[in-house]
Amino acid sequence: MKKIPPGSEAANILVGEVDFLTHTIRAFIRLKTSNTMGYLTEVPVPTKFVFVLLGPTGNQSIYHEIGRSIATLMTD
Structure with missing residues (x-):
């Protein structure tokens, strides 16, 4: 620390595949105030941005x- x-x-980037989707779902979220989100990050740093991408398997x-690519864009 x-x-x-x-x-x-x-910035938390979450990607994955699931078998119940037929199309890709993605969301880029900017939080109004930064919050520590439990154990989502490796260190206790407040989260400001969340990117979620879920798509069909394969x-x-x-x-x-x-x-x-999103993680690279979010680096300072």
């Missing part, structure tokens, strides 16, 4: 790459 600058905020590598 001593290497994390004061005032830092996290495309996990594509979903993973989309998640990596």
Whole structure:
């Protein structure tokens, strides 16, 4: 924690595949106020942004790459 600058905020990127969907569902959420969301992050840093992507089975590598791209965009 001593290497994390004061005032830092996290972005949580969640991707996955499920068997009950036929189309991809995605959401990019900006929280009005940053909140610590339990154990969602590795360190207790408040979350400001959440990206969720769920899609049908068979495309996990594509979903993973989309998640990596969003994570790269969210770095400072």
